[in-house]
Structure formats: structure tokens, C-alpha cells
Amino acid sequence: MFDGLKKKLSDAVKTFVKSEANPVPARSEEKPEVPEQQSAPGPERQSDIQQVQVHNNEENAKEIASNPSEAPNVGARQAEPDPPRAEKKGVPKQSGEALVKFSLSTKVKKAFSGSVKLSEKETDDFLDKIRISMLQSDVSLEVTEGIMADMKSRLADSAIDSKNMTAALLGIVRSALVDTLAKTKEGVDIYAYIDDKIKSNATPVRILFIGSNGTGKTTTISKIAYRLKSSGITCVMSASDTFRAAAIEQTEYHANRIGVPVIKSKYGADPASIAFDAIAYAKSRGIAVVLIDSAGRQETNKNLLNEMHKIVRIAQPDITIFVGESTAGSVIAEQVKDMSKSVKIDGIILTKLDCDARGGNAISISSVTGIPILFFGVGEAYDALVPYSPDFILNSIMPN
DSSP, X not given: OOHHHHHHHHHHHHHHHHTTTSOOXXXXXXXXXXXXXXXXXXXXXXXXXXXXXHHHHXXXXXXXXXXXXXXXXXXXXXXXXXXXXXXXXTOOOOOSSOOOOXXXXXXXXXHHSSXXXXXXXXXXXXXXXXXXXXXXXXOOHHHHHHHHXXXXXXXXXXXXXXXXXXXXXXXXXXXXXXXXXXXXXXXXXXXXXXXXXXXXXXXXXEEEEEOOTTSOHHHHHHHHHHHHHHTXXXXXXXOOOOSSTTHHHHHHHHHHHHTOOEEOOOTTSOHHHHHHHHHHHHHHHXXXXXXXXXXXXXXXXXXXHHHHHHHHHHHOOSEEEEEEEGGGTTHHHHHHHHHXXXXXXXXXXXXXXXXXXXXXXXXXXXXXXXXXXXXXEOSSSXXXXXXXXXXXXXHHHSOO
16 A cells, blocks of 8 residues: 555655766767778678679579569669668667756765755755655645645755755655644544443444445445454444445345344335434444444435435434545545535545555545544455554655
């Protein structure tokens, strides 16, 4: 996970640092090279050539006599292949992107002192490389520009260790990311919240899961149910996705494997009534938590949004969680923002992070939506649900 962003950041910094040792050579006018004249063959060689030519002529004549239709057109001029281009010596191959060159003053300071400050142009060149790396890794434009402004301020105020510039520059990138992640809103700790509700005898706690199709809602619910049961907390799963084929069977399959009860009905049944029955079941048996599944829906589908409003009105969830796959790119932020206009969303779970090489969503989605990330799904196993942590993101992104 995050491999793409990690590599891009590392390459951007290393390219900048190595540019001093690999300056772009100045372009010079190139003169066409004249091929060397070959010396005429000696008398012995000429005799051999003549004998070969006479032999070839005799063979050709015999072949033409036996196959007159294949006789060549004597008057036609045979096309000759173009001579191979002579390779230019002393000119290294250039990549599409010109490397950044340090100014003369920076080189002098670097040579005679242990630290150096980058000029404004050098700073802009470096930030351009980091900016491209961020945007290509699904970090939003708004968040990227905020990170660039932070880094520019740090570079203006900092002297870079000239003997270890790579580590110094990566440290500045890391510090800017730390500040960005620290600004995100802190999410609710659902396990601590459940503990408090149990202690105050305010159960069952109702948690509703929403999101688009295929994001892993049912699997995520199963992971939370597994964690609750492992901690000695009782729960019930509500199979309120009566729209998607095999959704009820999938919920029932996971519930049986984990060993928790499931409340279900038939396809086409009212999802809100199933959630109501699950809550009633929990109350009558002293079960602490009700985990409510729902049909995947797009923020533009009015019928499904009305159905979700009914579930919210009847179930009155304590926590509503949006489940989205990190591989969806910048689309997920728009989905969250649009759906949050219809229902209050308390947190986000990003699934399939183990399949996401870019990882930029984990940096920017909370800043863009104003809704905190609660967990990362990092695999199919029931214990593959990692609590959100800025350190987890930084340690996954930043090169060692």
C-alpha cells in the first residue's frame, strides 16, 4: 500500500539532490559527420573480386535462361538501403524532464559550509516535483497546495544539511504532512463509545453503514462484529440490504462464521423494518450493539436516498459510517460530500487500502469532506481493520 506515492516522493527528492552531479549539458551546434573514405583494394583483392563477379554473372545467366519470367528489369534502378546513422559521440541521452541545476552561489556555499539555503528558483523546482507526485497519487489539489505552502515556508527558514540533503528534504516533506494530518478532525472511537454506553446502560448502540456498491460494507461490518465478539461484547447483524443479489446470504455467511445472530427477511422487503426488528431483538435479549447493513446507493439515486432516510428515521443510529474503497480515487470525496447532504455521516472507513498503491485519499479525504477517517481495511481477514493513525500513514508513505 502507498507504494506509488512513496516511490514518487523518494524519486522527486533524489532527482533534485542528484541534479548537481548530473547537470544538463548545454546544447551545441552539431556538424554532420563525414564518413571515412575506404581505401581501394589491392591488386590481389581486385583479382578475387573480379573472379567472384564473373562466377555470379554466369550463374545469373543460367537462371534467367531457365526462368525468363524472373529476369530483372535491367533499366530499373535498384533502391539501396539508407546508410546507418552514425551515433553522436560524447552526448548523453536525455530524459523528457530536464534536471534541476543548483545555482553557482549554492554550489559555493555547499562546498565551503555544512549547510545551505536553497534559492527561490531551486525551491520552486523542488516543490514542483513534490506537487506532481502528490497530484498523481490522488491527493486533492486543495490539500496539495496547502502542503506546498507549508514546505515553501519551511525551506525559506531552514538551512539544509549539505552532506545529507536527501534526508533533510525528506524530513521537511514529512513535517509538512504531519501538520496537514494534525489538522484533520478527530473521529469517534466506536469501541470506547460502546463501552461508555454499556456502562451507562444505554444499549443497544445502533451503527448504520452506508456507501456505494462493491466497497466492502458487509465485510467491514463482519470485521467490527468479530472485534466486538473477541472483546466480549454482544452484537447482532441486520441484513437490511434487500436490493443486491446475494447480499442477505453474504451477511448470513459471515454472521455464522463469527458466531453472532443475524436478522433477515426476503429480497424486496422494507430495509427499515428489518433494522427495526434487529433493534427489538437486541433489546429483548440484552445485546449491546446492532450493526445495520444497507443497500449500496449512489448519491444521485433519489429512491435509494429516500429509503436511507427512512432507515435513519426508524433506526435512529447513534453512529453512521460511510464505507468507501480507497482505490476509487478523488471520486470518493465527492460521494461523501454529496451523501452527507442527505444524512449525517460521523466517520469514514477506507477499504482495500492494501490494493491502493497511490494512497493519496488517506491524506486528503478528511480535509476535503470535514469527516474523519475511523479505520482502514487492509485485507479480507476479520482482523484486517486498522484504526486510523497519522503515524500509520506517514510510516507507510515516507521512504526509510
